Amino acid sequence: xxxxxxxxxxxxxxxxxxxxxxxxxxxxxxxxxxxxxxxxxxxxxxxxxxxxxxxxxxxxxxxxxxxxxxxxxxxxxxxxxxxxxxxxxxxxxxxxxxxxxxxxxxxxxxxxxxxxxxxxxxxxxxxxxxxxxxxxxxxxxxxxxxxxxxxxxxxxxxxxxxxxxxxxxxxxxxxxxxxxxxxxxxxxxxxxxxxxxxxxxxxxxxxxxxxxxxxxxxxxxxxxxxxxxxxxxxxxxxxxxxxxxxxxxxxxxxxxxxxxxxxxxxxxxxxxxxxxxxxxxxxxxxxxxxxxxxxxxxxxxxxxxxxxxxxxxxxxxxxxxxxxx
Amino acid sequence: xxxxxxxxxxxxxxxxxxxxxxxxxxxxxxxxxxxxxxxxxxxxxxxxxxxxxxxxxxxxxxxxxxxxxxxxxxxxxxxxxxxxxxxxxxxxxxxxxxxxxxxxxxxxxxxxxxxxxxxxxxxxxxxxxxxxxxxxxxxxxxxxxxxxxxxxxxxxxxxxxxxxxxxxxxxxxxxxxxxxxxxxxxxxxxxxxxxxxxxxxxxxxxxxxxxxxxxxxxxxxxxxxxxxxxxxxxxxxxxxxxxxxxxxxxxxxxxxxxxxxxxxxxxxxxxxxxxxxxxxxxxxxxxxxxxxxxxxxxxxxxxxxxxxxxxxxxxxxxxxxxxxxxxxxx
Numbered sequence: 194x195x196x197x198x199x200x201x202x203x204x205x206x207x208x209x210x211x212x213x214x215x216x217x218x219x220x221x222x223x224x225x226x227x228x229x230x231x232x233x234x235x236x237x238x239x240x241x242x243x244x245x246x247x248x249x250x251x252x253x254x255x256x257x258x259x260x261x262x263x264x265x266x267x268x269x270x271x272x273x274x275x276x277x278x279x280x281x282x283x284x285x286x287x288x289x290x291x292x293x294x295x296x297x298x299x300x301x302x303x304x305x306x307x308x309x310x311x312x313x314x315x316x317x318x319x320x321x322x323x324x325x326x327x328x329x330x331x332x333x334x335x336x337x338x339x340x341x342x343x344x345x346x347x348x349x350x351x352x353x354x355x356x357x358x359x360x361x362x363x364x365x366x367x368x369x370x371x372x373x374x375x376x377x378x379x380x381x382x383x384x385x386x387x388x389x390x391x392x393x394x395x396x397x398x399x400x401x402x403x404x405x406x407x408x409x410x411x412x413x414x415x416x417x418x419x420x421x422x423x424x425x426x427x428x429x430x431x432x433x434x435x436x437x438x439x440x441x442x443x444x445x446x447x448x449x450x451x452x453x454x455x456x457x458x459x460x461x462x463x464x465x466x467x468x469x470x471x472x473x474x475x476x477x478x479x480x481x482x483x484x485x486x487x488x489x490x491x492x493x494x495x496x497x498x499x500x501x502x503x504x505x506x507x508x509x510x511x512x513x514x515x516x517x518x
Numbered sequence: 519x520x521x522x523x524x525x526x527x528x529x530x531x532x533x534x535x536x537x538x539x540x541x542x543x544x545x546x547x548x549x550x551x552x553x554x555x556x557x558x559x560x561x562x563x564x565x566x567x568x569x570x571x572x573x574x575x576x577x578x579x580x581x582x583x584x585x586x587x588x589x590x591x592x593x594x595x596x597x598x599x600x601x602x603x604x605x606x607x608x609x610x611x612x613x614x615x616x617x618x619x620x621x622x623x624x625x626x627x628x629x630x631x632x633x634x635x636x637x638x639x640x641x642x643x644x645x646x647x648x649x650x651x652x653x654x655x656x657x658x659x660x661x662x663x664x665x666x667x668x669x670x671x672x673x674x675x676x677x678x679x680x681x682x683x684x685x686x687x688x689x690x691x692x693x694x695x696x697x698x699x700x701x702x703x704x705x706x707x708x709x710x711x712x713x714x715x716x717x718x719x720x721x722x723x724x725x726x727x728x729x730x731x732x733x734x735x736x737x738x739x740x741x742x743x744x745x746x747x748x749x750x751x752x753x754x755x756x757x758x759x760x761x762x763x764x765x766x767x768x769x770x771x772x773x774x775x776x777x778x779x780x781x782x783x784x785x786x787x788x789x790x791x792x793x794x795x796x797x798x799x800x801x802x803x804x805x806x807x808x809x810x811x812x813x814x815x816x817x818x819x820x821x822x823x824x825x826x827x828x829x830x831x832x833x834x835x836x837x838x839x840x841x842x843x844x845x846x847x848x
Contacts, residue, residue: 236711236712236713236714237682237711352800354800355800382569382570382738382801383569383738383779383782383783384569384778384779384782384796384797385569385800386782387781387782387796387797388796388797388798391796409711409712411712412783449713450712450713453712453713453715453716454712454716454741455715455716455719455739455741455742455744455745456741456744457740457741457744457768457780457783461744461745461765463720463723464716464719464720464745465716466713466716466717466720467713467716470681
């Protein structure tokens with residue numbers, strides 16, 4: 194058996210509105226191996242969060258539907274599971290941590306109650322004292338000091354970093370094969386962010402789960418990820434090992450995006466910028482979606498979407514101008 | 519004028535922490551800002567760095583004259599700003615403007631952006647211009663929109679028609695309307711996307727070069743500060759722990775907290791070999807700050823005297839000051 198735990202093939206999730214169809218996720222494919230961290234980067238509105246919600250089958254109400262594609266978790270397509278089967282899969286096999294710990298936790302229940310709820314469903318028939326013991330152990334795993342006291346506290350009595358640890362404890366309590374982390378540290382202070390990322394790495398080393406790490410921060414990618422997929426206007430335009438993407442980005446969008454990040458070393462002069470705006474997701478061009486902002490644009494870029502070119506070991510880019518390795 | 523544009527001298531801000539409504543008792547004071555001093559020169563940028571709760575926003579609010587310092591004083595062009603009233607306060611506000619983090623909440627959604635900018639002009643204009651020369655105001659609004667890289671006809675649009683980066687440009691145009699000497703930039707780019715962030719930072723630098731305006735840049739991102747600021751001040755729990763010319767600070771970090779901040783900056787390019795400090799624990803409560811050096815509870819180099827004696831801010835090299843007992847004998 195191969196060690197691929199999650200494979201996404203040609204995923205399309207669109208919003209069907211009265212004004213038209215918003216093609217927010219439009220042909221996304223990637224795979225995730227056991228124990229691997231794949232970064233999904235892109236700017237706001239590129240479809241990275243909606244990709245995650247499509248995998249969890251937790252699409253927002255109001256016209257969003259996955260109309261095409263496959264999400265293979267351990268080889269079976271979870272898009273064909275019934276809602277009640279999905280409830281068994283979520284939390285146990287695929288789990289999620291969101292950006293804002295404030296809204297992920299229920300303010301009127303103690304953290305112990307919220308952990309218990311997650312643990313009870315997964316350990317049917319266990320006694321309350323057993324479950325509470327496990328809840329304390331779960332808090333200890335995410336390095337919360339004095340977990341016996343903390344377990345009776347409410348979310349408002351904890352700092353942001355601590356709340357995000359509790360959310361993490363709940364997410365991994367079912368020992369999922371895949372953890373989706375959607376900007377989990379964006380709301381945290383920098384020194385707390387570093388603590389949290391290191392914690393995630395340690396937890397991953399313990400149980401070998403695969404992580405899909407959604408972020409807009411290349412610093413976080415460099416620290417956390419093995420491979421990175423760059424998304425633009427609903428599609429992954431480049432995907433490859435982190436080191437290769439940083440050192441030799443192939444797609445013009447990736448190149449421009451990396452160049453526009455302020456650096457901590459080197460000359461502190463003018464920053465490179467990307468002029469213009471991404472295309473409207475309601476009215477996508479037939480050709481390459483980056484063509485209107487690309488310096489290397491040619492006629493064929495406007496006529497047809499480029500196919501995925503293999504530019505190196507596990508490294509692909511969707512661009513007419515790159516040459517295959 | 520030879521002195522600095524803005525001088526902050528030994529400023530403290532303590533907020534009383536009370537209980538009860540009618541017969542309220544003061545339980546203690548939150549020392550949000552505790553003895554902070556720095557200068558900003560005309561046409562230069564000072565970066566103010568620190569984590570949430572370190573007092574950087576309170577400091578900038580005092581400079582904007584929105585909070586009164588508990589102790590110490592702030593001078594603009596050698597004039598104290600405390601107690602300004604009426605016309606003098608209005609003149610001060612025209613000289614010191616602000617751009618805030620969230621471009622979604624800083625613009626009035628029911629006002630055309632041209633009107634938002636014009637209002638800033640009318641409120642801050644001196645009496646002669648207030649007499650109402652509509653054509654003059656419209657011309658200046660057009661000029662400001664062009665200066666921040668927008669099209670003049672966009673004055674007729676509402677904020678919801680703009681993207682985040684464009685809104686931040688509108689907020690900047692409104693701040694520039696009164697030709698200020700100093701603009702407080704409170705996390706001006708942290709709500710923006712990476713590619714837009716670079717555009718905004720370049721624009722801010724261009725405007726500074728044209729108009730010789732000074733910036734107080736409040737930020738948590740060191741790389742942003744490095745690209746923007748001439749001088750950098752690092753704060754922790756209401757105190758300055760290190761200040762230096764930016765280039766020197768980045769070349770030679772001294773204070774353990776600043777080092778930890780630098781370690782925590784996730785450098786996208788892996789494979790650097792500097793020493794790395796990971797801080798344990800959380801920032802202590804400013805209501806009951808640790809004795810001695812406020813950082814000693816999290817400091818990896820903590821010594822005995824750190825918990826007893828407060829370190830003073832002293833120069834370790836010209837212009838580079840550090841508050842840490844490690845450098846007592848330097």
